[in-house]
Amino acid sequence: MTGTTRQYGETATATAQRYYNSTDADSFYYTIWGGEDIHIGLYQDPGEDIGVASRRTVEQMRRLVDPGPDSKVLDVGAGYGGAARALARETGCSVVALNLSEVENERDREKNREAGLEKLIQVVDASFEDIPFENGTFDIVWSQDAMLHSGRRTRVLEEVARVLKRGGQLVFTDPMRTDECPEGVLDPILERLHLDDLAHPAFYRETLATLGFREERF
Numbered sequence: 001m002t003g004t005t006r007q008y009g010e011t012a013t014a015t016a017q018r019y020y021n022s023t024d025a026d027s028f029y030y031t032i033w034g035g036e037d038i039h040i041g042l043y044q045d046p047g048e049d050i051g052v053a054s055r056r057t058v059e060q061m062r063r064l065v066d067p068g069p070d071s072k073v074l075d076v077g078a079g080y081g082g083a084a085r086a087l088a089r090e091t092g093c094s095v096v097a098l099n100l101s102e103v104e105n106e107r108d109r110e111k112n113r114e115a116g117l118e119k120l121i122q123v124v125d126a127s128f129e130d131i132p133f134e135n136g137t138f139d140i141v142w143s144q145d146a147m148l149h150s151g152r153r154t155r156v157l158e159e160v161a162r163v164l165k166r167g168g169q170l171v172f173t174d175p176m177r178t179d180e181c182p183e184g185v186l187d188p189i190l191e192r193l194h195l196d197d198l199a200h201p202a203f204y205r206e207t208l209a210t211l212g213f214r215e216e217r218f
Contacts, residue, residue: 012151013100013127015194020101030080030107037082039144039173057144057173058083064217065140065169067093074098074138074163076128076156077146081108081121087142088120096138098124098131131159138163143172153199154207161211170213176200 019025029038033050041053042060061083067073069092075084078097088095099105105123112118126132128143129152141160150156160170177186177198186198205215 012149012195013129016149017100019194021103026103026107029104035080035107036085036111037144038079039083040175054082055086058086061142061144061171061173062087062090065142065171067091067140069093071139072096072137073140073142074131074133076131076141076143076160077149078104078108078123079144079146080104081111081123083142083144084108084121085112085115085117088117089115092120093140095121096124096133097121098126098128100125100127128156128159131163133163135162136165139165139168141168141170141172143170143174145173145175147172147174148193148195148198151196153203157204157207157211161213169216170208174199174204176204 029035036051037054037058039054039057041048041050042056043053044056067087071091071093073084073087073093073095075081075095075097078084078099079101081097084095084097087093097105097108099108102125105125108123109118112121112123124132128146129150141164143160147153147156164170175198177200179200179202181200190197201218205218208215
């Protein structure tokens, strides 16, 4: 799979949008990765199918927040919408699937129609750095391996806190570096992913605490 070079002055989210809209990325994730989930899976053995491992991640996250038919869920960085469909199908909750890539979003809408879930899932072309919803709209914010693509992660978390209802829940996964990671060690990976850095656990813990979140589980 080929990559996408960061253009001069381009933001991290713009780079991500251009990459995930590319034919190369769409072909890889839709054909090889399975076209349902494009996040990291939880594997029980090395030979396990990507789709099975990816769905296991969704199931474990769902158990942490336990949405129901009255829940309003926002999935930020929703990709092809696999998690949104699983949540809507299994719990009856309504989901907003917010995502930068118009290419992925069109596939998402098509899959929702095929599954008969278009009344429960709204697909929105937008950035998680500027979420187009009113304060206190959602019971749950969900995100899988998306925040790494932002150069303004504090802004993303501020937006998440803003659109959550009082007492709402945030559940997310994100590739991170360790708090003690030596400088420069991850440079080849960052270059491949077109990122300036990766967040670390202390960043998320401290930033979320400042925004009024209470950590339930890490």
